[in-house]
Structures are given as C-alpha cells and as structure tokens.
Amino acid sequence: MASQINRAEQLWKNWEEHQQAISELTGITDNKDTLRFKYDFLTKGAYRISVNPSDKEKLFLKVIKTVTHNLQKKLYPNLIVRLFIRAKSLLIDKPGHLRMFEKTSTENLESLQAELKKAELSSFTGKLDNKLDFESPKIDVESLNKLNDNSKLKVNIHLEKDRFGSYHYNGFTATLIPENGESITCKFPIENNISVIEAVNLLQGRPVYKDYENSDGTISQRWVQVDTKEKTFNGESQLISYSPLYDFDLKKEIIAHADKLNCFGLTKESIRKGLEQGSTIAFEIPDKGKFYLNADPAHKTLNFFDQDKKPISFTSIVEKIKEPEKQAQNKFKLLIKLQDISSRQSLAMIR
Structure with missing residues (x-):
C-alpha cells in the first residue's frame, strides 16, 4: 500500500471539492442537511479505508474519525441516540456498506477490464x-x-x-x-x-x-x-x-505504385490494412535492397523511405529498377554499332 495514493487524504480532498461545489451552488456550507451529507460521506469513506489502512492513512483516518465524531454530536445531541447510531453503524451499516462496495467494485473492475x-x-x-x-x-x-x-x-x-x-x-x-x-x-x-x-x-x-x-x-x-x-x-x-467523401483511394494508389515497381506483392490485403492502421510497411526489391512505405492521404499518395528509413522519392526507386534495363539497352546499341563498323571495314577490304 505504501506505493499507492493515501486514500484517507484523498477522501478528505474529495469532500473539500464537494463542499466547494455546495458553497458555489447555495452559498451555505454549515446547515443541517450539509452537515448530514458530510457526516455520511466521510463515515462511509472511513468504513472502506479502515479495513486495511497503511500507516500514513491511519493518521488521516484518525483526523476524519474525530471530525465525524464531532459531527455526530451536532446532529444527534441526545447521548442515547448516539449510542444507538454507533451500535447500528458497527453491526449493520459498516458490514452492509462493505459488502455492497465489494460487489459494485468487483462488477466495476470487470466492466473496466472489458473497456x-x-x-x-x-x-x-x-x-x-x-x-x-x-x-x-x-x-x-x-x-x-x-x-x-x-x-x-x-x-x-x-x-x-x-x-x-x-x-x-x-x-x-x-x-x-x-x-x-x-x-x-x-x-x-x-x-x-x-x-x-x-x-x-x-x-x-x-x-x-x-x-x-x-x-x-x-x-x-x-x-x-x-x-x-x-x-x-x-x-x-x-x-x-478527413471527410468520408475525401478523394483518396488507397487501394488504387497501391496498385499504381506496385505496377511501376513490378512488385505486386504490395497489393496484398494485409499490406493495405497495415497502411490503414498507420503502420510503416517494409518491402524488398531483389538486388535493390529494402524500402519502406506509408500512406499519405493529405497529398493523396504513398510515402517511400530507403533502408535507413530516410525519405526517398518514388521516381528514384523506379529509376534504380530500370537502371540495369537501360544498361542492357546501351550495351545492345553499342554492339550493333560495333557490328556496323566491322561490316563497313570488311566491305572496304573486299573492294
């Protein structure tokens, strides 16, 4: 309990909040109805805390019991009536309140656990x-x-x-x-x-x-x-x-980008759901390394990142993929050119 809040101190602070609210509403804090409400409020709180109080709570609890004792004298000046109230409190009110509190707190805990x-x-x-x-x-x-x-x-x-x-x-x-x-x-x-x-x-x-x-x-x-x-x-x-009518089709954007990357694994439903949950999705392009992406509805597109999770333009990724193809095309053109030169030289020799 030492690591927990001092419940007795909190009980008193809670009463002060109630008292402030009553004062602002009625301007009265010491009439009989208010004193009875204070007595009931503090008495029931003391019931709960007195079951297993910490050392610090015992000090505040002692003060609270002194306050309720004095309130009881004001509310019930007759000694015989007070003795009856104390007996009733000990034998009926306290056990009944604790049983009810245990029941409601257990039910409340269960409902909160679900929430x-x-x-x-x-x-x-x-x-x-x-x-x-x-x-x-x-x-x-x-x-x-x-x-x-x-x-x-x-x-x-x-x-x-x-x-x-x-x-x-x-x-x-x-x-x-x-x-x-x-x-x-x-x-x-x-x-x-x-x-x-x-x-x-x-x-x-x-x-x-x-x-x-x-x-x-x-x-x-x-x-x-x-x-x-x-x-x-x-x-x-x-x-x-954003408005439900906001024009951003995530599925369409994924398909369009996947097509340009020739990476159709990105069109899986699990990828789309991950992006909808706000996740950053990792994917790999053979021989080009790992990349990341997430959704960007504000600009109606997808954001891409390199293997270090630094922003990278989608165009640069596409260019990396097409680079070997361009190199192959250039080699093919060079080969044709060399063959053409070789053919001319052969013709010149024949002539």
Whole structure:
C-alpha cells in the first residue's frame, strides 16, 4: 500500500471539492442537511479505508474519525441516540456498506477490464483496485513505457464516474517522448475509438483509417491524423479527421505504385490494412535492397523511405529498377554499332 495514493487524504480532498461545489451552488456550507451529507460521506469513506489502512492513512483516518465524531454530536445531541447510531453503524451499516462496495467494485473492475482491453489498455487493470475506492468524479491513471526505437510513450487513461457511482473508461491522453527531439501530446476521447498502437502511429505522424458510426446508425470510414502545427492552449496537438467523401483511394494508389515497381506483392490485403492502421510497411526489391512505405492521404499518395528509413522519392526507386534495363539497352546499341563498323571495314577490304 505504501506505493499507492493515501486514500484517507484523498477522501478528505474529495469532500473539500464537494463542499466547494455546495458553497458555489447555495452559498451555505454549515446547515443541517450539509452537515448530514458530510457526516455520511466521510463515515462511509472511513468504513472502506479502515479495513486495511497503511500507516500514513491511519493518521488521516484518525483526523476524519474525530471530525465525524464531532459531527455526530451536532446532529444527534441526545447521548442515547448516539449510542444507538454507533451500535447500528458497527453491526449493520459498516458490514452492509462493505459488502455492497465489494460487489459494485468487483462488477466495476470487470466492466473496466472489458473497456480497457478493447482499447488495448489491459495493462492498467492492475492499478485500479485502490483508485476505485475514491469518491472523485474523475480518475486518471498513468503509465510510462519504452518503445522499440528507444522513445518513450506516456499514457494517461481517464475514468469518469456515472450517476450510479460506477467508473467508466473515457479515453486517454498519450505523449510520445522521442530519444532526441520534442515530445508530442494528444488526447484521444473514447468516441474516437483509437487504440494505443494506433495512437503511437498517429503521434509519429502517420494517419489512420477508422470506422465511425454516423448519427443515423450507418458506418462511414475516414482518415484521421494528429495536427502537429495547431496546438491547444495547454500545448497539446489535436486529432483531425478527413471527410468520408475525401478523394483518396488507397487501394488504387497501391496498385499504381506496385505496377511501376513490378512488385505486386504490395497489393496484398494485409499490406493495405497495415497502411490503414498507420503502420510503416517494409518491402524488398531483389538486388535493390529494402524500402519502406506509408500512406499519405493529405497529398493523396504513398510515402517511400530507403533502408535507413530516410525519405526517398518514388521516381528514384523506379529509376534504380530500370537502371540495369537501360544498361542492357546501351550495351545492345553499342554492339550493333560495333557490328556496323566491322561490316563497313570488311566491305572496304573486299573492294
């Protein structure tokens, strides 16, 4: 528990947020209804935390229990009534609340696991146990991972509480931290249906082709990409999407380029799907080496890279392929020319 957030401290902070909201709404924070709400809020929170508190939590818990004890005196001046309430709390209220909390938290964990798994964020589920004990309307959980190219990816998932008290996954914010260069951050709300792998591709500058449900229930496809030029006031990049009617036929572009390269393996469906997911695809041309490509809907074409993943024009690749053919043609022309000269010399000798 030592490595976790102090739940008792968080419980008190959550109450202060509630108190601030009540004050802004009504201008009153010490009437009987507000005091009763505070008493119930802190008492139920203390029930949960008192089961297995850390040493730090015990200190805050002691303060919270002192506050609830004083509130109980204000709300129930009669000693006999207070004794009855304490007995009821110990024998009925606390066990009942803990049973209900265990049931709802287990169900909530299961539903969150399904939501996070869909978004390829199942690694976060082990961090949720203590987080779901809070009364906060919103919860953020952070993770930092190293990628294959030595860059780092920081992912901060957002959980939001519904009116029934259960938390739901509401998207995530991802930050790509390159080994050398400036980091880039973008928020991916749940309605964008972006996975972590797709987010990495987007943050690295490659667009993704996604299915989206329209207001009438129909499904349309559109390209989305991260706009690295225009940023929000807090320095985050924004996710932008193209119209479903945007004129970029990826399949047509692949076929056209494959034809010029005489490399029809590029027309496989797996290649197209990889490009739609924002991947950089590797391919090899015999005797010419390895190349890479990715989709570029903004310019309605494909981008190509050499074996070092440096940009290379498509024309230069085509020229490399045609170079042996040109050399063969030149040799053939030279041979004809030599034969022609030889023939003339032979005729001259006969004459």
